[in-house]
């Protein structure tokens with residue numbers, strides 16, 4: 001008995017000693033050096049670089065004693081993606097009464113089909129404003145129609161439904177196509193260039209009409225004139241009720257090049273002793289931009305790889321090290337670790353996770369997304385993207401105070417709310433945060449965004465600052481301990497009487 005007790009005690013001490021070791025800069029650097037090495041080719045989804053990346057993460061999490069929580073007991077959850085590149089297209093609008101015809105050229109409109117080939121004539125055209133559709137009233141008014149939809153909300157109206165939601169609602173109500181109006185004429189060229197290059201999306205046909213596209217504000221004005229309407233007025237009226245008939249029909253044709261492929265999220269977990277009490281989730285995107293520059297024939301050896309050391313090898317490194325510290329400890333809640341794909345293509349891996357989560361979404365008590373942590377040398381200050389969005393601020397304040405961290409109250413980090421994987425959880429009312437010293441260090445963040453960000457120079461070199469990143473990693477371990485414990489975090493405040 002005594003011997004066993006001693007053995008247990010000494011092994012506890014031993015493993016305790018390993019775990020108690022705080023995460024240091026060298027721990028962080030080790031994984032960043034590998035993930036951001038040229039051998040990983042910039043971690044582009046669907047490439048050899050992906051295979052190396054997801055294998056590396058799975059190997060590290062295996063070593064950390066996590067359990068695989070992807071599909072069929074593996075580490076991987078497949079994410080079906082499709083890239084759509086417009087090839088050729090033609091569209092003509094005809095006024096129902098006047099018979100007046102407007103033909104649009106390639107520089108004035110851009111179209112792509114859901115399938116390689118699309119053609120349909122005499123499609124009724126309507127305009128939809130910024131308001132959400134009233135399903136009962138407006139549903140039938142878009143079915144089988146082409147909808148022209150403003151791409152951006154008027155300034156100062158963040159209360160309006162998001163463009164993405166408005167677009168999806170139209171598709172769900174049977175719109176055959178949605179053409180987005182680029183309200184700001186200055187943005188038109190840039191938007192069109194992006195569209196021409198092709199876009200990658202989740203391969204779920206339900207979220208796309210038979211065709212979609214972009215139209216410039218100037219050309220939308222021409223169409224509105226044919227309908228006897230004022231384009232300026234239509235776009236300025238934020239209260240514009242959902243759907244307005246334009247008295248136009250369209251003949252449309254589009255050839256589109258499709259490239260379908262499968263990428264993967266990597267998912268692991270630490271089983272809690274009381275999983276009914278819910279789960280918490282740590283996440284970060286593993287993907288980056290791959291070969292992000294064209295070959296220069298004059299200089300074939302020139303660096304073309306966007307290695308993504310800061311964005312986001314640093315975040316993955318944090319997830320690996322935090323997993324090592326948290327596993328083997330006892331927690332009440334399950335702790336999930338998720339490395340997402342295709343964040344750079346529009347938070348696609350995170351969205352795919354929500355479509356097929358390994359745990360019921362209402363069970364997820366808190367989400368911590370980790371992105372771009374290796375910038376600051378400040379171990380004290382942290383920015384919390386998502387502050388003020390949920391009821392968890394008080395708890396974050398407790399952990400911050402306990403860990404000697406000071407929360408940045410400038411609100412500057414709010415600008416990144418919708419640009420990070422955690423946002424798709426917030427959209428589903430799941431508390432999600434991105435907490436980092438990097439976003440509290442405005443000088444360094446700005447310098448990064450204006451410099452190495454999405455550039456070949458985001459690589460391991462002397463400018464990599466890991467002081468804040470290591471401190472952030474330890475902070476995430478503390479967050480894990482706090483939020484996975486029912487003693488410290490009791491869970492969502494339940495509101496008195498059930499609603500009936």
Ligand SMILES: [Zn+2]
Pocket residue numbers: 311344454
């Ligand atoms: Zn990025």
